[in-house]
Amino acid sequence: MNEARALPCLEPLPDLDREEEPTGAPFFLPGESPRVHNRPKSRPKLEIRNVVKTFASTKGLIRALSNINLTVHEGEFACVLGPSGCGKSTLLHLIAGLELPDHGEIRLYSSRTKKGNNAEKLIIFQEAALFPWLTVLENVLFGLRLQRLGAKESKERAMHFLALVKLENFANCFIHELSGGMKQRVALARALVLDPELLLMDEPFAALDFQTREKLQSELEELWKRTKKTIIFVTHNVEEAITLGDRVILFSGQPGTVKQEYTLPPGRPRQKESPFFAELAVEIKRDFQNPGRELVEQVTG
Numbered sequence: 271m272n273e274a275r276a277l278p279c280l281e282p283l284p285d286l287d288r289e290e291e292p293t294g295a296p297f298f299l300p301g302e303s304p305r306v307h308n309r310p311k312s313r314p315k316l317e318i319r320n321v322v323k324t325f326a327s328t329k330g331l332i333r334a335l336s337n338i339n340l341t342v343h344e345g346e347f348a349c350v351l352g353p354s355g356c357g358k359s360t361l362l363h364l365i366a367g368l369e370l371p372d373h374g375e376i377r378l379y380s381s382r383t384k385k386g387n388n389a390e391k392l393i394i395f396q397e398a399a400l401f402p403w404l405t406v407l408e409n410v411l412f413g414l415r416l417q418r419l420g421a422k423e424s425k426e427r428a429m430h431f432l433a434l435v436k437l438e439n440f441a442n443c444f445i446h447e448l449s450g451g452m453k454q455r456v457a458l459a460r461a462l463v464l465d466p467e468l469l470l471m472d473e474p475f476a477a478l479d480f481q482t483r484e485k486l487q488s489e490l491e492e493l494w495k496r497t498k499k500t501i502i503f504v505t506h507n508v509e510e511a512i513t514l515g516d517r518v519i520l521f522s523g524q525p526g527t528v529k530q531e532y533t534l535p536p537g538r539p540r541q542k543e544s545p546f547f548a549e550l551a552v553e554i555k556r557d558f559q560n561p562g563r564e565l566v567e568q569v570t571g
């Protein structure tokens with residue numbers, strides 16, 4: 271029996287009914303440009319229009335983001351790539367509502383049909399921000415405390431998501447007993463248990479070693495397929511972006527703006543050894559290293 275269906279508190283996980291994507295299919299056809307690959311789009315989930323963000327700092331006013339226009343679609347895995355300081359984290363903070371834009375508009379289209387306290391947008395940070403004095407299970411339960419669920423139901427729900435991230439046997443461990451990769455899995459379970467409409471991930475695997483990073487990438491890809499979440503994933507790493515993304519959005523240097531977008535073909539998991547993967551990585555790296563305006567724009571007045 272499907273484990274999710276056995277839990278009364280959960281909507282059953284979609285039965286991997288995302289349109290089946292061919293595995294092992296060529297990453298690109300020879301000669302095909304990644305930039306012109308068109309994929310059918312679902313409806314918009316998030317629209318960002320003409321967003322500008324400036325910070326006051328000791329060096330004066332710093333423009334972090336300049337005229338961002340971006341639409342993310344329902345169920346899309348969008349990767350934001352860009353050099354350090356180009357405003358990637360700022361963008362996620364604006365989307366999450368932790369900061370307000372100076373100008374422009376950010377609109378989330380909710381698909382909720384039922385009332386509840388489920389989160390709309392949740393961020394997972396580079397360093398998993400967990401409570402060290404709580405156990406793994408208690409960390410995951412923490413976000414559920416505002417929801418009107420009974421203790422038994424909450425625990426079942428938390429354990430369900432811990433099982434999804436393969437940590438059900440570590441539920442009673444404290445955070446300091448976990449590896450970096452396990453901590454990020456707890457952070458992922460803690461976010462998913464709240465059933466967010468939009469999952470914002472700010473370089474969640476950057477601090478991990480290569481092997482753990484690759485393992486978590488493929489686990490995240492599986493979770494995304496199962497939960498159909500809309501994900502915006504920030505990274506510095508070109509290979510990570512083209513491994514995970516339906517679309518890679520390349521930012522220019524500071525102040526950040528969308529410099530280039532690459533829509534990827536649907537075949538998953540991506541064949542990293544494919545010449546086309548390498549070709550795209552080279553192309554993006556070339557664009558990445560030529561980020562445009564690199565100087566800090568000082569905004570006066």
Ligand SMILES: Nc1ncnc2c1ncn2[C@@H]1O[C@H](COP(=O)(O)OP(=O)(O)OP(=O)(O)O)[C@@H](O)[C@H]1O
Binds near residue numbers: 334354356357360506
């Ligand atoms: N709260 C703040 N106050 C002042 N300046 C800020 C603040 N937050 C960000 N900035 C500035 O805005 C710019 C963009 O910062 P942000 O953290 O968004 O970049 P980033 O692309 O996420 O960089 P990294 O890849 O290093 O994480 C930087 O110049 C940073 O110094």
Ligand SMILES: [Mg+2]
Binds near residue numbers: 358359360472
């Ligand atoms: Mg950042």
